[in-house]
Amino acid sequence: MASLNLSILDLVPVRSGQTSAQAVAASLSLAARADELGYARYWFAEHHNMPAVASTTPPVLAAAAAARTTRIRVGSGGVMLPNHSPLVVAEQFAALEALAPGRVDLGIGRAPGSDPVITQLLRMSGTTSDVERFPQHVADIRALASPQGATVEFTSGGTYDIHATPAATGAPQVWLLGSSDYSAQLAAASGLPYVFANHFSGEGLERALALYREQYRPSEEHPEPVTFLTANVVAAETEEEARARALPQVRTMARLRGGLPLRALETVEQAAEAEATDRLAAPVIEKMSERWFIGTGPDVRSRLEAFAAAHGVDEVMISPVAGSFDAEPLDATPGRTRTVELLAG
Template sequence: MTGEDQQTRGDIRGTVRGSAPAPLSILDLATVGAGHTAAQALAATTDLARSAEQWGYHRFWVAEHHGMPGVASSTPAVLIAHLGAHTSTLRLGSGGVMLPNHAPLAIAEQFGLLEALHPGRIDLGLGRAPGTDQATARALRRGHAEGADDFPEQLAELTHFLDGDFPDGHPYSRLSAVPSGPERPPIWLLGSSGFSAQLAGRLGLPFAFAHHFSATNTVPALELYRSSFRPSAVLAEPYALIGVSAVAVEEGGRPAARRLARSAALGMLRLRRGMPGPIPTPEEAERHLYTPAEAEFIDGWLANVVHGAPGEVADGLEDLRKRTGADELMVTSHIHGHRARLRSYGLIAQAYGLTDRAEPLT
């Protein structure tokens, strides 16, 4: 497949809908809020995916995390297969699979199977971080010496398995990733620093940057990606999306939205201190007695969350898009309560004219 063919199909370049100046997508972590179970969180993610398709979001990614009680998406391939059975047009993908945790052949088989199940709808986003603490990473990689330092080699091996084009004489030249077909999912590189940005540019791959937890690095990383970019059979020119934390509310404006976002900030504070748990309720976040250092962390975290009334969020996202030059925005609302999350995404879609109603259509 040529780069022109892939761009025409929209495998990489998103679809602009409504009045949005760029494609809008969703990153979901199957958020487990305090008082809820993982099963309830996964049911909520399924409901959100169906609603996202109805509203007109372009793609819906889930991320690999381990050992985090507040995140139920430990195995993206399994969850993507489930979501594919409950949607029909929405692009689904990993944001991402942490490649050093897995054998490249296993990922090639998993995503080859997903492509066979849901042809033309699958994205394979790859990260080089473990997505967990070091002890859990060692348990996941038991028997494998590779790690983040070997990411380029692992990526090359995975690509050969997907394309079935190991050179003659390679130890794996007679191996095949099954199932495989005439098309395979496009590979995206994910990152929160310059390493993956530069690698994605050098290989001519699309790049996704985690602005939602590494905002100070966003512009430098995207500039590095573009300056490093070399046209490839995948892309003729750079294509970058950024993940953005966003919370929209119908009433109460920025104070009400900040109240919801603060619960996610407290959850992140606890994670950074080695005390991961479900996402606390807004009431718990309000009751928490913050030390000066904790208050500074919370304020810094919330400064990178686009929040407020729907129009304010749309304006904030557009300001960010212009400042970074991102080709696509992938919003994430990692907050407590399915109804609040669902409402936030619906209001954002409505603000951009993707839909005329913020409630799910079913």
């Protein structure tokens, strides 16, 4: 991979006519290919009740990916912590660490990952869903998942030891994720690695990185700030093919931002036919194209290297968003796989 490390963020996209089982199978095949090509890490996002996204449970998907790979780091990008009990998260990722020692990442965010109805259903767990307690819950997970475990002190006196797993010899690496200043500042104060969700919109990237680096307090695990960038990417043999494969995802983003009903990801042909009449992507495609990386392999690779250098990082996590043609198999994503292959060099 030369001087630039590449990683992958997977939302497990679901295209028109595809089942969840087929979408997951395609993603696991992609994880195996990324492992062969030398990618650094493979993360699954957490989103709920979205017809085009099957990544609802990062720990389950990461465990499946770990079983299909040998060296690549696997994990979450991220677990939306207010939806879950800190102890449950710690137990899940302690188990993952036992399955794949030394190659598990626990990326944590504080956004809901869905609409208000689903958020309410996910957060029917009492005080653990209190967003204001997010910093304490992050600290709790770090302690619980460590080999030392954590200790509860009772107000009436006495203590109670808790371990996420009985005999841990290591712990997942914790990352804070976010798209605002909040997580950047919390990561800095906690001495934790941090990732800005640049693939969402990119707005505020420079400020978030500056705050993180300027306010960083060294920790034992991380004496220096640790960060990388995320980006939506489509690479193909030709510029024309890359733009065609990008259109289904661009149209989905346009629907999301326009408050329109969501649906399974269109195929390339379906997207082109619909765009010719409804022009759904037209108002946003130029702005998105400025921040997305779409083109031939060498062109995209060059632009990613320049992007990383401009922000002082040596790793970029790509979200390969290439759509599929009608004739392509339902249990594979050739466009995403080819993107990953072309960028590996």
